[in-house]
Each structure stands twice: as C-alpha cells, then as structure tokens.
Amino acid sequence: MEKLPKISEAEYEVMKIVWEGSPVSTNEITDRLVSDTDWSPKTIQTLIRRLVAKGVLSYEKQGRMFFYTPAVKEEEYLRRKSSSFVDRYFHGDFAALVSAYLDSEGLKKSDVEALKGILAEHEGKN
Template identity: 55%
Template sequence: MKKLPQISEAEYEVMKVIWEAAPVSTNEVTDKLVQSTDWSPKTIQTLLKRLVQKGAVSYRKESRVFVYTPLVKQTEYLEHENSHFLQRFYNGNFASMLTSYLDNDSFTEKELDELRELLKQREGGSR
C-alpha cells in the first residue's frame, strides 16, 4: 500500500467536500465549508494549499479558478485511519475495541441490529 499523507482534522473536513464533489473549485469548497464551519475563506484556502503540498489533492487552473481533485481515495484513507486507530488504541485487536464500545453503551439498538446483520452476512459467506 502506498504511503498516505497525514491529514489533520480540519484538512479532513476539506477532503470530505473534495471527495464528495470532485472535481471542485475553490469557490465551491469555500461555499460549502463556510456554511458548516466558522472558518474564513482565507483559512479554507490555506487548508487547500496544505493538502496540495501534502500530495492529497491536485489542482488545475481553469480560467481564473482553481479546480481540485483528490489524489487519495476516500476508502483507502479511511481504511488506513481505521487500521491506525485500531493498532494505536487496541493493539490491533478488533474484539477489544468492540468490547470497549459495548461496555460503554456506545451503540444504539438499531446499530446493534445492523451489526448483527453484518455478522450474519459474513457467516453466510456473502459480502
């Protein structure tokens, strides 16, 4: 697996917009994030520049607008982050993580039903 860039929480919020709408202009990213955060347009532009420097996104200039495209797939990034989280906090032991969540009542009954259904599907060999 290729080495993925480290992305901060704020940069991740920008990445979510890019993953959802790519290719996406600076203005579109800014409009979306100004609605959901208290960030200024300048802050958002700085985060976009950081993501370019880290190799997480590329851009092209169209007329007077920059258009961004992700270089990292969302699924790939999330798999990496989940694996890192599991290793860091639970020594790679998924059962320990799940037990911790269950012990702290972190799941709703609906989520438990969904988890049961996923486990049934895995047992049956379907994915």
C-alpha cells in the same frame, strides 16, 4: 498512495467536500466551509494548499479557477485510518475496540442488527 499522510480534522472537513462532489472549485469549498464553520477564506485556502502539498488533493486550472479532485479515495483513507487507530490504541485487537465502545456508548438494536449483517456478509471472505 503507499503511506497515507496525516490529515488534520480541519483538513478532513475539506476532503469531505472534495470526496462528495469532485471536481470542486476553490470557491465551492470556501463557500461551504464559510457557511458551516467560523473559518476565514484565507484559512480554507491554506488548508487546501496543505492538502495539495501532502499529495492527497490534485488540482486542474481552468481559466482563472482551480478545481480539486482527491488523490486518495475516501474508502481507502478511512480504511487505513481505522486500521492505524486500532493498531495504535488497541494493539491491533478489534474486539477490544468494539468492547470499549460498547462499554462507553452502548448500541441501539438497529446498530446490532446492522453489525450482524456486516459480519455475516464478511464471514465467508476469510
């Protein structure tokens, strides 16, 4: 998928369910979201249709049931989303993003250790 379509926060909630357990039926998606949100089944079906129209979900009909699978991997979506976020709000400067986060949120010691591990792992790749 060359250009990633914009996915709303609500559509992202649907995608998380599909990424977690695809293939997933319409009923499974609806049941999960009805219990976790105040959305109606019709709203959820509209979100699913939008995701199919955007090309990020595909489906297969089995009897009277529709089963959905992602057309884009979660890792790819998150990578592109985070990259565009850094580009848009921090002019591509990842260090500025981290600095802004640290200034507003701070990090626990375990977060710092996890980041050090990630940085050490990726240090030799560049």
